[in-house]
Amino acid sequence: MEKINREDKLSINKQCELLSVNRSSFYYVPLQVSLLNNELMKLIDKQYLETPFYGVPRMVAYLKGLGHKVNPKRIRRLYQLMDLHAIGPGPNTSRPHKGEGHTIYPYLLRDLKITRVNQVWGMDITYVPIGKGHMYLVAIIDLFSRFIVGWSLSNTMTAAWCKECVERAIHTHGEPEILNTDQGSQFTCPLFTEAITGRDIKFSMDGKGRAIDNIFIERFWRSIKYEKIYIEPSEDGLELFGKIKGYMEFYNNRRPHQSLDYKKPEQVFSHAA
Numbered sequence: 001m002e003k004i005n006r007e008d009k010l011s012i013n014k015q016c017e018l019l020s021v022n023r024s025s026f027y028y029v030p031l032q033v034s035l036l037n038n039e040l041m042k043l044i045d046k047q048y049l050e051t052p053f054y055g056v057p058r059m060v061a062y063l064k065g066l067g068h069k070v071n072p073k074r075i076r077r078l079y080q081l082m083d084l085h086a087i088g089p090g091p092n093t094s095r096p097h098k099g100e101g102h103t104i105y106p107y108l109l110r111d112l113k114i115t116r117v118n119q120v121w122g123m124d125i126t127y128v129p130i131g132k133g134h135m136y137l138v139a140i141i142d143l144f145s146r147f148i149v150g151w152s153l154s155n156t157m158t159a160a161w162c163k164e165c166v167e168r169a170i171h172t173h174g175e176p177e178i179l180n181t182d183q184g185s186q187f188t189c190p191l192f193t194e195a196i197t198g199r200d201i202k203f204s205m206d207g208k209g210r211a212i213d214n215i216f217i218e219r220f221w222r223s224i225k226y227e228k229i230y231i232e233p234s235e236d237g238l239e240l241f242g243k244i245k246g247y248m249e250f251y252n253n254r255r256p257h258q259s260l261d262y263k264k265p266e267q268v269f270s271h272a273a
Contacts, residue, residue, distance in 0.1 A: 119176065
């Protein structure tokens, strides 16, 4: 094994590569939110896990019931910052995105029987509280085996970050037949869509405001938050990265799933691949 000279100075990119951590996690500085907003976001996130059908008016009522003096404008802004959308009837998925060059793809999973690994991957982003701020976690799940094929942390939600994550998953596990996401701008912009449609992959998108269309990844968010993130709060990006990395190993390799006849996701994914 080659010895490391402690006096050698590694670039930030190289250090992040060796740690398998997104560069933004290394540089993490809490986003500029007030202490009140930070507390409100934690409360919103926990309640949203229980009641994803809560839109802004209901969440305002819930927070007022806890004694917080909030208004719809503030909560709507926090919903946008957290990338939250209440579950409910949404418009036709063929409706074009407001951003120039953005494309919405039809939802392909309705009535689809998922019978094999790498048939369908689901990809999504969630808010994660940390210290006095927050970060974002993106994950990709194989719907047949529930195996997490890829994930990454960042303090910003960008198409380049999502593209990097899915390309790394494809390099490691091969291409899925279908990739399903929501209609977030990170997924509808040309930088991301061209990385998918340029391959032999069909692109599927949830109906707007219909998180239930990507129910498997939504269930995973609930699991990781209740089983790790909220019971072991992190103070910085690297601490959070370590805890999430440990949970991913546990979830994939050691956590039995009732829907898999109590097998582990890795068992199903590897044996069926």
